[in-house]
Amino acid sequence: MKLAFKIAVRFLKSNKGQTVLIALGIAVGVSVQIFIGSLIQGLQRDLVDTTIGTSSQITIKSESNDTQITDYKEKLKTIKNTDDRINNISVSADGPALTTDDDENYSLLIRGLNIDNADNIYDIKDRIYEGKKPQSEGEALIGKSLKEDLNLSLGDNINIVTNSGKTKDMKISGFFDLGVASINDSWMITTVETSQNLFDYDNSVTSIEMQVDEVFEADVIASKIEDNLKGVNITNWKAQNEQLLSGLNGQSVSSIMIQVFVMISVVLGIASVLAITVLQKSKQLGILKAMGIKDKTASLIFLFEGLILGVMGAILGVALGLLISFAFTKFALNPDGSPVIALYIDPVFITVSTFIAIAAALLASFIPARRSSKLSPIEVIRNG
Numbered sequence: 001m002k003l004a005f006k007i008a009v010r011f012l013k014s015n016k017g018q019t020v021l022i023a024l025g026i027a028v029g030v031s032v033q034i035f036i037g038s039l040i041q042g043l044q045r046d047l048v049d050t051t052i053g054t055s056s057q058i059t060i061k062s063e064s065n066d067t068q069i070t071d072y073k074e075k076l077k078t079i080k081n082t083d084d085r086i087n088n089i090s091v092s093a094d095g096p097a098l099t100t101d102d103d104e105n106y107s108l109l110i111r112g113l114n115i116d117n118a119d120n121i122y123d124i125k126d127r128i129y130e131g132k133k134p135q136s137e138g139e140a141l142i143g144k145s146l147k148e149d150l151n152l153s154l155g156d157n158i159n160i161v162t163n164s165g166k167t168k169d170m171k172i173s174g175f176f177d178l179g180v181a182s183i184n185d186s187w188m189i190t191t192v193e194t195s196q197n198l199f200d201y202d203n204s205v206t207s208i209e210m211q212v213d214e215v216f217e218a219d220v221i222a223s224k225i226e227d228n229l230k231g232v233n234i235t236n237w238k239a240q241n242e243q244l245l246s247g248l249n250g251q252s253v254s255s256i257m258i259q260v261f262v263m264i265s266v267v268l269g270i271a272s273v274l275a276i277t278v279l280q281k282s283k284q285l286g287i288l289k290a291m292g293i294k295d296k297t298a299s300l301i302f303l304f305e306g307l308i309l310g311v312m313g314a315i316l317g318v319a320l321g322l323l324i325s326f327a328f329t330k331f332a333l334n335p336d337g338s339p340v341i342a343l344y345i346d347p348v349f350i351t352v353s354t355f356i357a358i359a360a361a362l363l364a365s366f367i368p369a370r371r372s373s374k375l376s377p378i379e380v381i382r383n384g
Helices: 002-014 016-052 072-080 115-122 144-150 181-186 192-199 215-228 242-280 282-290 295-331 347-373 377-383
Strands: 058-062 086-101 104-113 128-131 139-143 157-162 167-176 187-191 207-212 232-236
Touching (some): 016 242, 016 295, 016 347, 058 215, 072 086, 072 207, 072 215, 104 115, 104 157, 104 181, 144 167, 181 187
Antiparallel strands (some): 058 232, 128 167, 157 167
């Protein structure tokens, strides 16, 4: 085996141009694989973060829309003990309301939240661009669009009417911009206690919201919660975003197909070049076999060549792929200067890509290795 390795290194050194060409071919294949894979993964993470990163991924409501969730504190304990992947749990006491300005009605969704808990889901505190979070009874936040429509300022009062006809003046403690027009138009965020008093919910809430560590396992986790809780309706983001999931799956499949065909082209290229190498080195192989080298050793020469080329190409390809990915984030920019797609480097994916490239190079070397083992020294010497 040591002899076969030394001969393989000598063969590669004897034709440096060809060796560099094959290594570059592998490197290009690996770099494309890493760039495409990182690009798709980054795009998917951006899509997921944009659509569900700042929203509830599993939501629990009462089975009937007309009732609330009672003894919710006990339910919270049950939920927390159901699965370790559940985090960022928050309760909400929601209700519809109206406000009027210049004889024009505006529909509102009063959201009674524990701001500190809900902030982990909706990132509310960082989205308050003026004022502060509601703390006292009757204080509330409203969205940027609603502020402009009603021409409100900090400390102003806004009169609201609930669906039961109850009226109340809410004091504006701040303004938020959650980046979604429909939310900025209609949400009024207050404390849980204020909303409970406003809608006569007593000590009940309308929903329990949460996020999970593994977003694509949300449906599985929701099923586990459903097994432990009775009399509630549980929804998860996957069931409500089937088109998004279909698009993500399509991206993943297309990425895999591109990477597979790139690797196939690399394998075929290596196999064809090494097969030609067998012919080029047939005299040397014939002489070595005549001197007593076994067929197995002759085969190992080309297997080692494939392994060395694979390692060289993989290392160079990883460096080139990371460089291309980094350059893409510097040249493909949004108007605000941020990358169109944020750079996402997955060490596991890069490691797997590296080993796939090495395995592909080894696989490609099997054909010339088999040919070299069948090479007859008598025929080589006879044909000169």
